[in-house]
Amino acid sequence: MPQGAAATAVDGTGKDGGGGGGTNPSTARPAAALPLKLLRPLLLVAVLGTGFLAVLVLLLGGPAYSSMLPSLPAAADALPASVGKAPLERWVRAPASAWHNMTDEELLWAASWRPSVRRYPYRRTPKVAFMFLTRGPLPLAPLWDLFFAGAGDAGLFSVYVHATPGYRPDFPPASAFYRRLVPSQVAAWGQVSMLDAERRLLANALLDPANERFVLLSESCVPLYGFPAVYSYLTRSRASFVGAFDDPSPHGRGRYRGGLAPEVRREQFRKGAQWFELDRALAVDVVADDRYYPKFREHCRAPCYVDEHYLPTALSIEAPAGIANRSVTWVDWSRGGAHPATFGEKDVDEEFLKQLTAAPGKRQGNCTYNGQPADVCFLFARKFAPSTLRPLLRLAPKLLGYG
Numbered sequence: 159m160p161q162g163a164a165a166t167a168v169d170g171t172g173k174d175g176g177g178g179g180g181t182n183p184s185t186a187r188p189a190a191a192l193p194l195k196l197l198r199p200l201l202l203v204a205v206l207g208t209g210f211l212a213v214l215v216l217l218l219g220g221p222a223y224s225s226m227l228p229s230l231p232a233a234a235d236a237l238p239a240s241v242g243k244a245p246l247e248r249w250v251r252a253p254a255s256a257w258h259n260m261t262d263e264e265l266l267w268a269a270s271w272r273p274s275v276r277r278y279p280y281r282r283t284p285k286v287a288f289m290f291l292t293r294g295p296l297p298l299a300p301l302w303d304l305f306f307a308g309a310g311d312a313g314l315f316s317v318y319v320h321a322t323p324g325y326r327p328d329f330p331p332a333s334a335f336y337r338r339l340v341p342s343q344v345a346a347w348g349q350v351s352m353l354d355a356e357r358r359l360l361a362n363a364l365l366d367p368a369n370e371r372f373v374l375l376s377e378s379c380v381p382l383y384g385f386p387a388v389y390s391y392l393t394r395s396r397a398s399f400v401g402a403f404d405d406p407s408p409h410g411r412g413r414y415r416g417g418l419a420p421e422v423r424r425e426q427f428r429k430g431a432q433w434f435e436l437d438r439a440l441a442v443d444v445v446a447d448d449r450y451y452p453k454f455r456e457h458c459r460a461p462c463y464v465d466e467h468y469l470p471t472a473l474s475i476e477a478p479a480g481i482a483n484r485s486v487t488w489v490d491w492s493r494g495g496a497h498p499a500t501f502g503e504k505d506v507d508e509e510f511l512k513q514l515t516a517a518p519g520k521r522q523g524n525c526t527y528n529g530q531p532a533d534v535c536f537l538f539a540r541k542f543a544p545s546t547l548r549p550l551l552r553l554a555p556k557l558l559g560y561g
């Protein structure tokens with residue numbers, strides 16, 4: 159008995175097979191082939207070795223090893239249902255709904271993934287993500303729906319709405335805003351909560367791998383051109399449109415806080431309008447930022463305003479060549495004061511819209527696009543009161559070129 163068992167064990171290690179790797183088990187006679195003298199020391203070494211290892215595992219790694227065991231089934235259960243079905247599918251597909259159960263921490267983490275291989279191994283049509291940061295209703299939504307109608311059904315855009323919690327939108331299924339609300343938190347102007355809302359919008363939009371450009375809009379924004387022009391302008395731009403300028407006055411560098419150093423020095427402090435447009439690479443940088451965001455969160459208090467200084471400053475330091483240092487959203491500061499002008503129903507007529515848009519021989523402003531002087535500088539404008547919807551809808555065919 160012991161002989162046979164020992165022989166089988168030795169055979170099992172594969173070391174004493176006598177070079178007969180291909181031995182047929184039915185014809186092999188290992189027990190008889192091995193001298194008993196040789197077998198005894200081997201058996202002793204095997205038994206002692208196994209015992210020693212067992213004691214070692216119990217003494218050193220024992221508790222840690224056994225406590226790891228119960229977590230294995232749970233980890234496997236947590237895998238998304240899509241795993242194993244169509245492997246590429248889970249990297250390519252957009253979430254079915256804008257709504258989800260993730261915490262901000264989970265969301266920002268999920269949104270921060272990016273492929274290291276730059277070339278997509280499938281036909282990817284870039285989308286523009288239109289991210290609406292609003293307090294509640296979107297009174298100009300019917301104008302935007304006309305605008306989006308110009309995209310056809312080619313899947314060239316996606317819409318995200320961040321609103322005050324409790325707001326229950328009731329858009330018809332045909333609207334581009336239907337079920338596009340993202341889980342939202344209260345956002346106060348000038349506070350960190352405003353930047354948090356912007357990062358939340360970016361992160362939600364990043365969950366759709368087809369989104370390539372990300373534009374922040376408000377409920378008082380209107381498009382100045384039709385969808386095809388806006389899509390082409392954004393997707394063909396080498397730079398992202400983030401306003402950033404160095405203002406040496408008390409309203410610029412004067413708002414610098416010493417606590418921002420050493421990450422941000424006074425001369426690196428920049429100012430710019432909140433209404434940004436980012437490409438996907440910079441959008442990932444912003445949701446993943448753990449260098450500037452914590453500093454601004456802690457130290458940028460009034461008269462430092464996070465929504466006017468964080469993005470222009472962080473991107474001017476980290477990606478100066480990646481931003482155009484200008485916004486694509488026009489706003490009227492000509493009336494002076496702390497707030498830009500709001501336009502009402504009586505302001506909006508054909509002549510007014512002509513002034514806001516470029517025409518042959520008439521530049522919209524003094525700007526460059528991909529290094530060349532450009533006629534079109536602004537794709538959107540604000541601030542438009544709800545009462546402007548009626549004249550805007552009437553003028554939409556002229557403004558958009560369709561509808």
Ligand SMILES: *[C@@H]1O[C@H](CO)[C@@H](O)[C@H](O)[C@H]1NC(C)=O
Nearest residue numbers: 253254255256257258259260
């Ligand atoms: C969110 O969680 C609830 C309760 O756990 C669940 O019923 C619901 O389906 C979840 N929704 C999503 C979008 O995962």
Ligand SMILES: *[C@@H]1O[C@H](CO)[C@@H](O)[C@H](O)[C@H]1NC(C)=O
Nearest residue numbers: 397402474478479481482483
């Ligand atoms: C934007 O400003 C930075 C300096 O902060 C500069 O390096 C960059 O060239 C500017 N971009 C454009 C498009 O002018």
Ligand SMILES: *[C@@H]1O[C@H](CO)[C@@H](O)[C@H](O)[C@H]1NC(C)=O
Nearest residue numbers: 483521523524525526531532
């Ligand atoms: C346009 O902008 C450039 C660079 O900012 C400046 O040098 C030039 O004087 C401006 N032209 C006009 C007409 O304002």
